[in-house]
Amino acid sequence: MNIDVHTLFYIFSLGKYLIIFFLSVYVIFYNVKNPILYIFIISKILYAFLWILLALRDNIPWFYGVVLPNTFLIFAIFLDLYSIINANKKFAINHFKRSITIPVVLSIVFLFAGNLHEGTRIVVMSIIIAFLYIAGSLLLIFKKDKTKIQELVSFLCFLIGLTFVFRSFWAYFQESSVILNINNNVQIISYLLLIIGSFSFPMILLLILKEVEEKEIKIKNETLIQSNKNKTNFFAIIAHDLKGPLGTYTQMIELLINRHKEMPASKIEEFLVKLHNSSKQTFHLLENLLQWSRAESGTIKVHPEYVQLKNIFNPVILLMKNSISIKNLSLEVHIQEEATVYCDYNMIMTVVRNLISNAIKFTPNNGKIIITSNINTENYIEISFEDSGVGISKENLKTIFDLNFNSNTKGTNNESGTGLGLKLAKEYIEKNNGFIGIESEVNVGTKVWIQIPTTEL
Known part of the structure; x- marks a missing residue:
């Protein structure tokens, strides 16, 4: 060559x-x-x-x-x-x-x-x-x-x-x-x-x-196709859950308008209490929905700071005190109050409020709720929310954080729920570089744990 x-x-x-x-x-x-x-x-x-x-x-x-x-x-x-x-x-x-x-x-x-x-x-x-x-x-x-x-x-x-x-x-x-x-x-x-x-x-x-x-x-x-499908199903669930209480409002208000003169004061008061409780649940649902939609769209920004646990838990427990008293629940809080976490204060407060609210909702009268915290690594603190409530089946546990999961389980006092609180909790925890998990057994209770960074990662 x-x-x-x-x-x-x-x-x-x-x-x-x-x-x-x-x-x-x-x-x-x-x-x-x-x-x-x-x-x-x-x-x-x-x-x-x-x-x-x-x-x-x-x-x-x-x-x-x-x-x-x-x-x-x-x-x-x-x-x-x-x-x-x-x-x-x-x-x-x-x-x-x-x-x-x-x-x-x-x-x-x-x-x-x-x-x-x-x-x-x-x-x-x-x-x-x-x-x-x-x-x-x-x-x-x-x-x-x-x-x-x-x-x-x-x-x-x-x-x-x-x-x-x-x-x-x-x-x-x-x-x-x-x-x-x-x-x-x-x-x-x-x-x-x-x-x-x-x-x-x-x-x-x-x-x-x-x-x-x-x-x-x-x-x-x-x-994207699956996400859009899930969101369509999810909003259908939300619409259904909103339709119920709104229909109840209409019926009760019509009844009060038409028959308030012949009703005893005690009956009117009973109706007003029911309307008040139902409106609070609807407001809580809409508030979660709004925050979740902001998180999904990316319009909500994370503003992490060093916060003591007591500054997160004390206001939430005070807010939930009345709901706890109504069901005569035993609430045990064993958290390291002086412990500091690095997170967005409002986001984690929303997470804590939703998790305690769920524990109250699905725990029967005279039940028990235990909140504990411990530092499991040098960079994270773990907080668990354990209740003696109705529990979650193994089938539902696998998909409970999925968007298209429909929680049709009623609370022990017939409170409605969509599972949106847990989805929002997962969204917020992950935005704060944390982790969330759940363990449950039907008729025994549920334990939800979250891990939050104690320092900037």
């Missing part, structure tokens, strides 16, 4: 400059902000320089003609493969920092071989290139979440790796006569395969990124 190696090097370099130009235009035109693509462009810049240096190696100092281009080649191949392997993952700077030690170590290995015979250097460099491509191929083959394009690339990488394994053996047995610029079929084929892989990788990377983008769009669309 009569091809001038120097000419090949110049052609390779020109090709790399064209790829750099194309990718740069693509990044600027589409306003791409993907670190993987930036890393890939850096690899092409290294390729462009190294082929020029290799072509000029007979006319420039040893360091610039041997050490620098081979170091560039090691890093360029690594960055190429890193980009392809991780194109469908979120870029992690710490992972990249750890991984970059691989070409650093390989470059040091080559540096020790730099002063040896050129044939020996070719053997060492061939082994390094083979290692990079075969390792990259194996990582792609065993990668769990690989795309179809990555699966195909793994075979190309393996082929290139095997070619350089063969080149290393060839160079080893021909060591005395092998030089880099020799017009030999093994050399030419090795270079051609290396350049085929290198030139095809830009299109491969863009195809992988396109495949990932389409997959993300599909998932987002499916999530």
Whole structure:
């Protein structure tokens, strides 16, 4: 095969400059902000320089003609493969920092071989290139979440790796006569395969990124469709729950208007008390609905601050005192009042109010509610709300935080509920970098626990 190696090097370099130009235009035109693509462009810049240096190696100092281009080649191949392997993952700077030690170590290995015979250097460099491509191929083959394009690339990488394994053996047995610029079929084929892989990788990377983008769009669309469906069902539930008390108001008011003159004062008072209680429940439902909708739409902002637990619990317990007395409930509060949490005061107060309200609602007369707190890690405090109420079935427990879950369980005094309080609690807890969980057993009781940060995370 009569091809001038120097000419090949110049052609390779020109090709790399064209790829750099194309990718740069693509990044600027589409306003791409993907670190993987930036890393890939850096690899092409290294390729462009190294082929020029290799072509000029007979006319420039040893360091610039041997050490620098081979170091560039090691890093360029690594960055190429890193980009392809991780194109469908979120870029992690710490992972990249750890991984970059691989070409650093390989470059040091080559540096020790730099002063040896050129044939020996070719053997060492061939082994390094083979290692990079075969390792990259194996990582792609065993990668769990690989795309179809990555699966195909793994075979190309393996082929290139095997070619350089063969080149290393060839160079080893021909060591005395092998030089880099020799017009030999093994050399030419090795270079051609290396350049085929290198030139095809830009299109491969863009195809992988396109495949990932389409997959993300599909998932987002499916999530959006399901979310809209859930919200439609959810608002239907809310509308149904509002219809009941509003209908009751209408009937009671009509009855009072038409028959108030013949009703005893005690009966009128009874009706007014029922209207008052029902209106309070409706107001609480609407208040939760409004806060939940603000949280969902993103219009509500989190304003974290350091707050003592007592400043959250004392006002809520005072507010609930009357409801607790009506059902003659035993409320035990064992919280570290001086303990400080880092959270949005209003959000967490809403969470506490909803959880205590639920415990009161679903605990029968003369029942018990226990609230405890303990610091379970150095960054979180756990607060549990435990009641001796009606409990929740295992089936409902699995989906109780889902938007389309309809809680049709009445309170022990026939109080209505939608489960919105728990959904709102979960939303607010997560916005404050916390966690929420629930355990329950029918006719035994329910325990809801929340974890709130004690410091800024």
